[in-house]
Amino acid sequence: MIDCHCHLPSRYKCVLNLHENGTSDSFYRQLTSFGIHPWYCGDENLCQKQLQILEQLVKQNQIIAIGECGLDNKLTSNSVSTQKKWFLKQIELNQHYNLPVYIHCVNMVNEIIILKKKWINQHWIYHGFNSSYEVAKKLISMNCWLSFGRVVLNNNNIKINTSLKLAFENKRLLIETDNDETHFTDLQCVYSVIASRLNCSIDVLINEVHESLHQLQIL
Numbered sequence: 001m002i003d004c005h006c007h008l009p010s011r012y013k014c015v016l017n018l019h020e021n022g023t024s025d026s027f028y029r030q031l032t033s034f035g036i037h038p039w040y041c042g043d044e045n046l047c048q049k050q051l052q053i054l055e056q057l058v059k060q061n062q063i064i065a066i067g068e069c070g071l072d073n074k075l076t077s078n079s080v081s082t083q084k085k086w087f088l089k090q091i092e093l094n095q096h097y098n099l100p101v102y103i104h105c106v107n108m109v110n111e112i113i114i115l116k117k118k119w120i121n122q123h124w125i126y127h128g129f130n131s132s133y134e135v136a137k138k139l140i141s142m143n144c145w146l147s148f149g150r151v152v153l154n155n156n157n158i159k160i161n162t163s164l165k166l167a168f169e170n171k172r173l174l175i176e177t178d179n180d181e182t183h184f185t186d187l188q189c190v191y192s193v194i195a196s197r198l199n200c201s202i203d204v205l206i207n208e209v210h211e212s213l214h215q216l217q218i219l
């Protein structure tokens, strides 16, 4: 069972999103991603430094994905234009390396879809997916993977089932906790709820997620 995106080390195998400069002890022992998050792109000098670190990590094969990065016009006061500037720098850098990219997107899905068209060959992972079936369909048709997390634990969220099914059938499904200092979700619980929503066994689900991670060359 793998946690496809989290911010804290896990007792499960995981893709750990690094902050700062990624030099913690756990760094070399885990699958890791690194990027400039739209919430933390307000300091020009710091971002410039982080971009250099990112390039170094990518060149030295020390991360398996870029991100999370993206656009958010709800949960941060950083302007969308500043967010977009740093997002694009990371995407442009990735043109030479073609690593998977973890996308953080809040209230900006149309913009992400427009940008994705320009970088159709890149493998983007839309993390914390909680959008409509139509958006899921569009993203999957554009070479995106969908990563589902704690929103599935809300029993009232029935509409997510069609997107889950679509991602599953198209082998574009990932599962994550997004665990950080502010909240904890049990990974096994997320797998178990998704298995029940898809009417399949947890073992089948584990295989599907492995298959997605293989396709993305993360495993």
Ligand SMILES: [Zn+2]
Pocket: 005, 006, 007, 017, 068, 178
């Ligand atoms: Zn995250």
